[in-house]
Amino acid sequence: MFDTKHTLIALVDDKPGVLNRIVSLLRRRSFNIQSLTVGGSEHPGLSRMTVVVAGDSAVVEQVRKQLDKLISVVKVSDITNEDMVARELALIKVKATASTRSEIMQIVDIFRANIVDVALDSLTVEVTGDESKMESLIDLLRRFGIKQINRTGRIALTRGITRD
Amino acid sequence: MKKTGAQILCEGLTREGVEVIFGILGGAVLSIYDTLPQYPQLRHILVRHEQGAAHAAEGYARVTNKAGVCIATSGPGATNLVTGIADAYMDSVPMVAITGQVARPFIGKDAFQEADITGITLPITKYNYLVTDVADLAKTVKEAFYIAQTGRPGPVLIDIPKDVQQEITEFAYPEKVDLPSYKIISQGHTAQIRRAVKFINKADRPLIIAGRGITISQAYDELKELAEKAQIPVVSTLLGLSSFPGRHILNFGMLGMHGMAYANLAVQTADLIIAIGMRFDDRATANAGGFAPEARIIHIDIDPAEISKNVPADVPIVGDVKAVLKVLNKEIEKADHLEWVSQLEQWKYEHPLVETGQGDKLLPEYVIRQIYEATQGNAIVVTGVGQNQMWAAQYFTYTKPNSFISAGGLGPMGFELPAAIGAQIGHPEETVWCIAGDGGFQMTIQELGTIAQENTAVKIAIINNGYLGMVRQWQELFYQRRYVDTKLRNPDFVKIAEAYDISAIRVKHRDEVVSAINKAMDHSGPFLIDFSVEPEENVYPIVPPGESLARFLEIPKPEVLSK
Secondary structure (H helix, E strand, O other): OOEEEEEEEEEEEOOOOHHHHHHHHHHHOOOOEEEEEEEEOOOOOEEEEEEEEEEEHHHHHHHHHHHHHOOOEEEEEEOOOOOEEEEEEEEEEEEOOOOOHHHHHHHHHHOOOEEEEEOOOEEEEEEEEOHHHHHHHHHHHHOOOEEEEEEOOOEEEEOOOOOO | OEEEHHHHHHHHHHHOOOOEEEEOOOHHHHHHHHHHHHOOOOEEEEOOOHHHHHHHHHHHHHHHOOOEEEEEOOOHHHHHOHHHHHHHHHOOOOEEEEEEEOOHHHOOOOOOOOOOHHHHOHHHOOEEEEOOOHHHHHHHHHHHHHHHHOOOOOEEEEEEEHHHHHOEEEOOOOOOOOOOOOOOOOOOOHHHHHHHHHHHHHOOOEEEEEOHHHHHHOOHHHHHHHHHHOOOOEEEOHHHOOOOOOOOOOEEEEOOOOOOHHHHHHHHHOOEEEEEOOOOOHHHHEOHHHOOOOOEEEEEEOOHHHOOOOOOOOEEEEOOHHHHHHHHHHHOOOOOOHHHHHHHHHHHHHOOOEOOOOOOOOOHHHHHHHHHHHHOOOOEEEEOOOHHHHHHHHHOOOOOOOOEEOOOOOOOOOOHHHHHHHHHHHOOOOOEEEEEEHHHHOOOHHHHHHHHHHOOOOEEEEEEOOEOHHHHHHHHHHOOOOOOOOEOOOOOHHHHHHHOOOEEEEEOOHHHHHHHHHHHHHOOOOEEEEEEOOOOOOOOOEOOOOOEOOOOEOOOOOOEOOO
C-alpha cells in the first residue's frame, strides 16, 4: 500500500454546495487535497473539477466510485495513468531593484513567462506549465526575494480523444 | 393554477402516492400543517419526538417498499431526525424527510431554531435540497421521490424555508425528472454474467449470501429459483433474513458475528460465494481479511461503489438483483451438490441452536421462540438493537418475505417502537411484534403516546434483563466482567403502559410466557408484555472482534433445544 499522487477530473453540476459534497467525501477518508480547481466546462450548467490527492490506489478507486455516485457528479475519472496534459498557473511577486530587474526579465523570458505588473520595488510574473516548471522558476526567483505567490493548482485533460 | 409553496408540497406528496406522513409540528412548518386539512388523502401521524417520525417512516418504508415520509420543523426538529435519516442511509431505505427552515432573510444569521440541516445531513442523505425559490419546489419534490426510491434507495431531505412555504406561484407538476448526472445500472454486464455462470457451473461448494437487496428488488422467487436449480445452500445477512424461506432445506441461517456456527463454517469452506444485494458489512464478514479464504466471489449489487469495497470481488456484477438473477437463472446448469449440502447438514446437526441455562429460568431465547410458535411466522417482527435483535434473528423462523425489520448498519437503539408503528400503519392487517430491549425501549418510550393516540395494534415484547445487555456481554467476555454502568434501574413498564391506557402484563416465569403471548394476540389493540428474563444471558455464537468467521465461541455446556 503506497500513496501515489492521483489526478481526478470530474464533470459536476454548477450549483451551490457541489464543491462541499465532493470535498466532504474526501475528508471522510482523510485525504489531504493537494490541489483542487473548478471552472466552467464546454457544457452549460456543468463545471469541470481537477482534484489532486495522494493515496493508496485501491482507496482512491473506491473514493472515485463514491464520487461518481454523487447525484451532482456527471462523471469522474482517475486520469493518473493516462496520457494527459496538466498545467497550472502561478502569479509570483518578486522583489526587483534597478540592478536586478533585467536579470529577472531574462529568466522570465527563458521560462516563456510574462511580466504582468511592474512596480518600483517589484515585478509580478505570470507563468503556466507543469508543477516542475513552476518549482524551477520559483527556485530561481527565490534569491531575489519572493514577496507573494498564488498558484491555481493543477488543471488537466487527457490527450487526443475527446472525453468527458 | 396558482398555489402556495405548502400546497405545492402537498400536491407533490399526493401525486407521488403518499398516504401517510409521520411528523410533529413547530414554527417553521406551521404553514405546511395549516394546509394539510385541504389534502385529506394525506394521513398525518403525530409522533412525540422527531426521531420517532424518522424511524416510523423507515418502518413504513421497509414493509411497503415505498418512500416513508417524515416532517419536522427547523433547528431542533430537523436535528432530531438525523439518527433516523442516517439509519435509512445505511440500510438503503427509501425516505423523504421534509424540514421547515427559517425564512430566507434569516438564513445564516443564527436565527431562532435555525440549523444548517442540509449541511448536517450531507453525508447521510442520498441527496438533499434547500429550496430557495418556490418555483423550484414542484420539481424538487418530484426528484426527491425519484431519487429516494430508485437505484439503491436512500433518504432525501427537502429543507423548505418558511417564506417559501407561503409564497405563491404557478403550479405545474413535472411529468418526468431530468437528472442527467443520476445513473442507474439495472442490467448486469453480459460478459460478467457469463463468467459468473461458468464459476457457478463448475463450483463444488457454492454458497449464496442473501442480503437486503433481495427484499429491495423483490427478487424472492429468483433467489429461490437460483438456489433450487443448482442446489446451492443459502445463508443470509441480518437484513437478508426473510428473503429466503426460513424452513427451506437449503436455508442455513444467518452468517456473521452472531451468525449460526454452520453458516459461518459454510462461508469459510465454500469454494464459491454468490453475494447478492449485500455489502460485506464487518458484522457479517468478521475479519474481512480472513473471509471465505477458499472462495471466489461473485458480487451482485446495484451500487458500483460497493464492489470490492470491503472484500475483493472476482466477478463484479453491477445491476438490479432481480434483473441479474433472471438472466443468471436461465444460463446456469442444474446441479445437486449433494456432498456439500450434506456437509452443511452435518454441521447444522453438530452445532444446533441451543437454549441455555437450567430448569425453569425465563430465557429470552425461549420468549422469542414462543412468539414464533404462537404466530407460526405469520407476523412482522420489528427489533431493537443489541441482544434482543440477535435473539430475534436467531430464534424466530422467518417464513414470510420481508417479515424481519431491523436496523442493521447504523444500529440505533430505540428503533424498535417507532419503526413498529410505521410497519403496523404500512400493513394494518398484519400482526406486528415489536421486540424491544429494556435499554433501547427507553430511548423512544415516548412513542407509546403515538400508539395510544392512533390505537396502533402493535404487540410489544420487552426483553427486560435490567442491563444494556449486549454491552454487558462484551464487558463480561472482553473486559473481564467489569460491568461499568450497564446495570439499569428500570421503571415499571407495565405501569407506564397503563398510564398511556395501553394494556400490559409482566411475565416472570417460563410457564406464563405462552398465555401472555396469546393474550396479547387476542387483544385487538396495542399490548405490552414486560418479560423479566434471565439477566446475564449471552448471545451465542459470537465471533470475537478481530477473529475470522470460523473462530466463533459457542455457548459453554450446550444443551440441545428440545422442540
